[in-house]
Amino acid sequence: MNLLSVEGISKSYGEKVIFEPLSFGINKGQKIALIAKNGSGKTSILKIISKEDTPDQGNVIFRKGTQTAYLAQEPNLDPKLTVEESILQADNPTLKIIANYERALENPDDQEGYQKAFEKMDQNQAWDFETQYKQILFKLKLDDLTASVGNLSGGQKKRVALCIALLKQPELIILDEPTNHLDLEMIEWLEEYFAKEKTTLLMVTHDRYFLERVCNEIIELDEGNLYTYKGNYSYYLEKRDARLAQDSVETHKTKLHFKKELEWMRKQPKARTTKSKSRIADFKAIKEKAHKRRNEHQVQLEINMERLGSKMIEMHKVGKSFGEKVILDQFDYVFQRNDRIGIIGENGTGKSTFLNLLTSNDTPDTGKIVWGETLKFGYYTQRGITIKKDQKVIDVIREFGDFIPLKKGKKISAQQLLERFLFGRKKQYDFVEKLSGGERKRLYLCTVLIQNPNFLILDEPTNDLDIITLNVLENFLLDFPGCLIVVSHDRYFMDKIVDHLFVFKGNGLIEDFPGNYSD
Template identity: 30%
Template sequence: AAAAAPARARARRCAPRCQAKKKKKSQVSEGAAYDQETRKTILSFGRVSKTASNGTPIIKDVSLSMYLGAKIGVLGVNGAGKSTLLRIMAGEDDAYEGDYFVDNNIKIGYLPQEPELNDGDTVLSNIEPAVKEIKQMLEDFEKVGLQMGDPDADMDALMSRMDDLQSKIDACNGWEVDNQLERAMDALRCPPPDAKVENLSGGERRRVAICRLLLSNPDVLLLDEPTNHLDLDALEWLEGYLKEQKMPMVIVSHDREFLDQLCTKVVETERGVATTFGGNYTRYVEQKAQQVAEQRLAFDRQQKAIAEKRSLIQRLQGGAQAGRATQAQKELDRMLNEDRVEKPFEARKIPFFFPEKDYRGTELRSGVEVVTAQGVAHAYGSRTLFQDVDLRVERGDRVALVGPNGAGKSTLLNLLAGDIEPKEGEWRRSHKLRIGRYSQHFLDVLTMNETPVEYLMRLYPNVEGMSKVEAMRKMLGKFGLVSHNHTAPITKLSGGQKARVVFASIALSQPHILLFDEPTNHLDMQSIDALADALEEFSGGVVLVSHDARLISRVCDDAETGAQIWSVDFRDEQPGDDPECRYATVQHFKGEFEEFRERLLEEIRRENEED
């Protein structure tokens, strides 16, 4: 230990020289010369294609280059290959055709839609692997210092080793690794370090995964639906952080506002083909509309010319002007082949629906009072989630439960559904109430080795009317799952396609009330709009937990139709409170959602300024 102290002292004295080296490197990538480096290709696709086992193209001939500083948003309907694109970039899928280039020494950080965490470990144990290499270098540095105390040691070799370690530690500011870890967890409002991951909410798990990813210090970020589960506080922080970063990133997201704030380029995947548009999401929408309008005009003109050419050929054939007819036929063949203008593709809007009547045509109506809670309290072990909750949901009500991650919104839905019983108080539900339940961890209810048709037939063996297989396929089609996926194993489907299977199952249950927990997480933008339409038209009750402001504004923002905003938030600290055991309260917000959101945003910004 005595030898290690002088070694550390020598390292500190060497630090200015090594920091100067680091600064010089930084100037190339981020300093004055940064603009000169932005056209350096660090990652590229050359005609990359991937085909599903049934022969359906997932992505086709994708060519894409990524430069320093690029922030690329990837758009497309569910199943269009967005997540596949990211998995190939991350090196997690090598079953593709074409060329994929990554610059040497580039470290890629990848956040999948459902990041894997070790449920049996603590929050800290899940995050620490991100800094494992740094901690190992610090440990090795200490060992070299101790070895220098041996009079027979090879000092030249040890000094060379120490100099190498110090340079690497300086380059990543490894001397401050513990402080960096603590600051990152605090910035993302991660749960306490000793909290068990198995007890965390979806949003808290997402924060832990993002914290681990960012601490790993990647050169490129690949983010698949990074805003899923995140509350407004975490979303604001993440958006601000990513805005400040010059590292390249590829973002798959259904959050229009998030893409608008971050993206410098948009890649649209459509029927397997990737098309690049400059600018953010709003600019993409403008360019796409112009492109479709121009293509439709060109298509219509060509169709008119084709009709005229066919008419001319018909008039000229078999007469003295047969030569002109032959020439006209050549021109027609060229228009139908190499000069062909394709009809612009417009994704068919699939209207979701939840039935108003059963198979016999009888209206699905519950009692006026669907669910009532009085004096409810609940806890997990010694941790109290909320107390003194009074809540009433009537037929036709639209209730949004809003609040920070970990406050207990999902638990409240579980209580409403009867999945768990409260520790105190009483829940009352209408007689024979049928509940349509969508969990944020909906994958747990699916049987991955079954096909969607097999899954639905097992759950609903007594469907009346048409043949069972036909009934199940019809329902899956109503939620936008294309026919070739009806008989594919569920495990092969994308996240959004799996979600459609769950929605079809809910519709078949003929529910009186819908309890939806983060239903937009895996849906594309068109499907989110279709879901909002369906929830607006549903005559039963709706209780919604979502961080999708657009969905809540559509469904739960009209008090005249029974819309209510219930805030599930941590109670203000009182003298003598244990800060680790704060519980939440549930309060009715008397106002519209946009008003609630603006107040919350202002409070978050004020707190961030104070920090």
């Protein structure tokens, strides 16, 4: 059953054409991902379909009575409302019945009020929905329903908006980067939820395990053309590779990145799960396997980075607290030259504080941190880039460096690095204010890398980057010869890049695990 048809929509902003006329349909039960590089108009397409924006030409035609919900990248919630009031606006009458019943439970003296609320729950068969409602609140860690939306962080607002979209129980949910700001536990729950629910989905996401486990169709927007693949992410990589192999015309340089991605996916075991059926108990075996993965990579860029001395960073019995909240408790670690460490843990367990301590942007309460003399940090934070008026892309990167030196006297110029990260020569002379959010993140990444650090720290680098850019970044990082620390909720990215984890468990407890996310 067709839920909607997109017929010849196009969009421009001033002289900049975002996309030419596009057409496709969505049928009931499909779980579709839209893939394209940053700046191609993915978010604009979702906004047009969800009636948040209008196309310059063309139409979106819905089957009569089709209910939809839209989760924006940056949710637009009323800051004056509480979390509960926002949820009750989800346009699901059963929610109001449940809310009345919950209030009746808080007033045991009002027997008549309780009886009416109880009967309403029975009449509307709301008991099962109440269970689901409470499960969604619990899984998304929305425990304070009286909190004002205006006081919430960006991540908390995103979780409230996701909760509202799920509780509307529409036929079609449109999702723009649904896993951003969710911790690993939430992402895994959302995967399971969507995999078993019969809801129709249209999403943009950079989370490739999410694509692999949830989606049954992928639509790719490439060089202005739409290509449809009736399968998950592995299927898409395989069929895309076959399509490009048949194409006699020279295609986009990302062809090679996808070929590597396909090879990597083929090496992975099927039906990967976190809770492995046979837990590997031997840490030595895990460590050997992790290093073997790393050594299998063939280096393409022999980066001649700043010299690394024998001493990197040493942390000796480091303690850090904020009031009664313990972040680190007697933490010891000596960083080695080729460490590739992933940091994972629930939101609020102190991951960003740890990075601030490492980079001397904060001081420990107890213990000491010793830094090597030859250390040169590259630190990609979640804050992004500060834009100056009338500044062009190439000017931004040249403020930080003109080239990255390679071995044998070779080098990558600032222009070549931008090209590697999908900024063509013409795009390099665009004004920065014209770039999309994802393109700005990509540019910020280049400003960090051009400085040729020997100790690279990336705090949530995959947020807002498209899958094509992630492939480029992964290949760059596999070539990077220095020390690398990555904080990310992107499990696929972590599996490819790191071979050692710090698992932040809260209350100052950090598990040192020799392996990657899937291990």
